[in-house]
Amino acid sequence: MTTSQATRPDVVVARGSRARRGHLGVVLPTLVLPALVLVVWQLASWVFAPREWILPSPALIARTAWDDRARLWYHAEWTLLVTVLGLGLAIAVGCLLAFLIARSRLANLALYPWVVATQTIPLVALAPLFVLWMPAFAAMVSLAALISIFPVIVAGVDGLRAGDPDLVRAVRALGADPGWVWWHVRIPAALPRLFTGIRMAAVFAVTGAVVGELVASDRGLGALTRLSAGQFETAVTFAGVACLAIIGLTLFATVALAEHLALPYLRRPTRPSSARNS
Amino acid sequence: MNRILRLALVACTLVALPVGLAACGGDDAGTSTGAAASPPQDVSLVLDWFPNADHVGIYTGIAQGLTTKAGAVIAPSVPSDPATTLTALAAGKSDLGITYAPELLIARAKGVPVKAVGALVVHPLNSIIARSDRGITRPRDLEGKTVGIAGVPSDRALLDTVVRNDGGDPAKVDTKVVGYTLSPALAAGKVDAIVGAYWNIEGIDLKHKGVPITVFRLEDHGVPDHDELVIAASEDTIRERPQAIRAALAGIAAGQTAAAADPAAARAALIAANPDIAKGVLAQQIAATLPLLAPADGGPLGLEPAKWDALATWMRANGLLKGDQAGSSAVDASLLPEGSR
């Protein structure tokens, strides 16, 4: 095999200052837009001076958020917990249902249409009913799970059905039994699509938790929105919304990180250039 | 570089625009004042909720031409979100609005420039409704029971006051947040009592459904008597359109009196203007509400500053109100018709 010796690759790895510039290059552009919005908003507030209970300035919101941080945390903690547990529940049950639906035609016909039907019921109608049937925390978690389970199931089923048939043929011919094929081929092949679904589910879970709290709870950022609006504490409302955005972003980033760690083969390193045509 | 500058300029404009508009909205000037004997003026009125028995006087006044005779063409509308009625008034989006006395006081403490110009319902409708088949005959029987609440700060304050007034220990009363499905929760027996439902609307509805209930009226159990629903206007509108408001209030007062005189016609007027309204127990609800709309002593819509002072004091004592503005400063009775002042 003379060709192989001639093509030792030169894999380029970013080191030192090049790597640092890389990280900064990701963070800076993301911050530019919100920074710009905040600056203009603050300037406009100084110029036009709208009433504080109609549209508070960013400085006032920040000050209020700091002064009321205990109260904000009291509500944010609840929403965070509800969202994380709801998402976890949605992932666990969603993966199970996706597996059943992909595996069995009977399960597909019996389950899938009803999964879709549950998604069309408006959350605002369900929230009060859930609160009636179970303790408040369980009700909120169930709502968050209910709305975020859909993308998990759809993506999971899609991923499980999108196997490479040639790969399956080759592996079965080597003597792999159906269990081996599911565990080592079909399920790993489904993971990229599943993670896409989970990323969407993360965002939906936040929405679900907040809508539920808005309608039928006295704790949580959704409830805080309603309560503070009723008290004309507009700055607090905005602070709550900012917290929500942070929670949503953090959740999304966590899922993306988990995906990055779980699917190392999707990272695209610099390709060995000379080895391409070996 | 040029492209970035252009993008920045667009972004700046997009952000500054809403801020400017928000500021402008708050200072919106009303229309010019009218002379005493001018043609009927348009007056917009935002309700507190979907049309119900509490509004029977308003719709009777409109249907029987009493409001136009007084000089106002009233256009009632349902709010998209009841919590924004006062802000809408202050922002000039409506001339008059129906709101709650405690909410008005809280808004004023926050600097929202609104005032009550008339009292639509002169006693509390909010109440504690308990299931009599759970062994509850008096407020202190609520100890050890579960009370369903909507999740607003006043719920607990009202409950505690009522229980304490009867010699009970509020700490022994459990609450459960059920959102706005108070009646269904009580009917289903998921809670033993509810706070936040109106005795004249949900109370009658529950009785009609066969749920055995006991009603604890707030003003009978230690909570200061106050107006449940008030007609409010922004200070700007009061200053700039006093004639229009005067005409509207006179028309509504006449409507309340006419409704009390002929409840059947009043019911018909309410249904004619709102075909979707639930008709089953409407007659009973109207009958229960009328004494509060057209009280035997004094004319309709009458405002009593002392009641407002007492309410503000109670709210402050229960941590519901900040600041030390006197409650009576929230009231402007100058535009009420003669018999009601």
Place this chain on the structure above:
Amino acid sequence: MRRGRNDGTLPSAPAGASSINLCDVHLALGDDPPAPVLGGVDLLAPAGEVTAIVGPSGCGKSTLLDVIAGLREPDHGQVLVGGHHADRIGRVALMPQRDALMPWRTLLANVEAGARLAGDAPDVARARARVALQQAGLAGFEHHYPHALSGGMRQRGALARTLLSGRGTWLLDEPFGALDALTRSEMHGVLKETCARHRPTVLLVTHDIAEAVLLAETVLVAGPSPMRIVDVIDTHAEGDAGGRERALESLRAAGVAA
């Protein structure tokens, strides 16, 4: 099957290089009505030799390989791999056109799977896989993922996995079809070397006549669907070099698409 010594070296010749024998095999696929895909296939691929099948596209070559591998059962006829019919699954290794490497496993883990499926313990499998990769000229790429490797490297990896499966009978389904001409000719060399060293039974499906004649001792010509073998050409007739050219000519004359 002989496994190989625990010091991690490969067996010198895969045990069980079996002959492949098909006798009047029929198979129809689909519903309403089922369409005949194999219409009476008679085929002999002698043990230890390379036999090629050439034919027009869509004539059912992949289905034929599925039947031989035991992934499908024929409606009629006999399929014998080393004399076995019913339990032939697991007796042959299948290499499809696009490399059948699992994208989520490193090259080493992929090749290892071949040995694991053959029943080896994890550490033995890993050691054997390392040796196989070295012999395939892929040392140093063990921890690369397939997407970072070129097509040729991936097929060499697939070949190494096939070797490790310990099976002596291979079905290659247009294995070099996705490669560029330069890489393809390199792979021809790789395959010839591997076959010379290990002497497996190879049934090679291809639509490249030159490739067939170059690699195989016997070339079977398949007719259009439903498939039958219509001609058998011996490329090494009388062991003379001119045999190849004659085989090429007769194939072209038979109108088989190049």
